[in-house]
Amino acid sequence: MTIQYILFFSLALIAVASAVGMLISRNAIYAALYLVLNFATVAVFFLLLQAPFIAIAQVSVYAGAIMVLFLFVIMLLGAEQVGPQQAIRWQRPVAAVLGVILLAELGYILLSQTGVLPGTSTEIAEAFGSPAAVGVNLFTAYLLPFEVTSVLLLVAIVGSIVLTRFGRTNGEEGK
Amino acid sequence: MLPVYYYVALSAILFIIGTLGVLIRRNAIVVFMSVELMLNAANLVFVAFARYYQAMEGQIFVFFVMTVAAAEVAVGLALIVAIFRTKQSINVDQINTLKG
Numbered sequence: 001m002t003i004q005y006i007l008f009f010s011l012a013l014i015a016v017a018s019a020v021g022m023l024i025s026r027n028a029i030y031a032a033l034y035l036v037l038n039f040a041t042v043a044v045f046f047l048l049l050q051a052p053f054i055a056i057a058q059v060s061v062y063a064g065a066i067m068v069l070f071l072f073v074i075m076l077l078g079a080e081q082v083g084p085q086q087a088i089r090w091q092r093p094v095a096a097v098l099g100v101i102l103l104a105e106l107g108y109i110l111l112s113q114t115g116v117l118p119g120t121s122t123e124i125a126e127a128f129g130s131p132a133a134v135g136v137n138l139f140t141a142y143l144l145p146f147e148v149t150s151v152l153l154l155v156a157i158v159g160s161i162v163l164t165r166f167g168r169t170n171g172e173e174g175k
Numbered sequence: 176m177l178p179v180y181y182y183v184a185l186s187a188i189l190f191i192i193g194t195l196g197v198l199i200r201r202n203a204i205v206v207f208m209s210v211e212l213m214l215n216a217a218n219l220v221f222v223a224f225a226r227y228y229q230a231m232e233g234q235i236f237v238f239f240v241m242t243v244a245a246a247e248v249a250v251g252l253a254l255i256v257a258i259f260r261t262k263q264s265i266n267v268d269q270i271n272t273l274k275g
Contacts, residue, residue: 099195
């Protein structure tokens, strides 16, 4: 049990530190790399929670595909840094205060709810969270949402192509 | 498994860092990455409660959230590229008019 605690708290430290690093790093490339680290630690959390399929999907989809897309766009635009000017001066302190208030509320709710939920049973079904179980669920009970997802992805593909094409032709006409 | 509260608390902290990123940062791409961080924090709670209740539905839902996030990133980054072409900037303070 103690090894679980050590594992959880060290991973939680890495996750929070990398998230804060993303928040405060000036360069967008560094922010993206911190976020990759954060996604990787969350994938390890998924492994700890008996979700190996989701963990692999997290690494390949989030840390792989999505973040590579981000890095490509950052480097393509050369938009590592935007100007330091802040249009609204009081925005930063107000954001910090609101964040602290939200954290305090969440902490209060969590502390007041401690002990309401019974403890977790340590024994668990052998096949829980295995790729086979996920696949069976996905293709029987959740077949319709799965198919709707394909329409969503198609719309996203068409939408992004139209957006980028439209910009280019418009720019040429402008010149 | 550790008490589920630990995971909920960690997820809340990550979510709030994402919220602060959306509120504070000026770079539109970093704002977008903060949104991804918030989605990821929600996924962590989904998986934690799926383990707690030993129900597969939470993991299935995380799968769908990931798909929606991927679609959202594709469209959002295309939008950012299009805005950069017209405005030559992705500072969200300068993108205050819808008409370029």
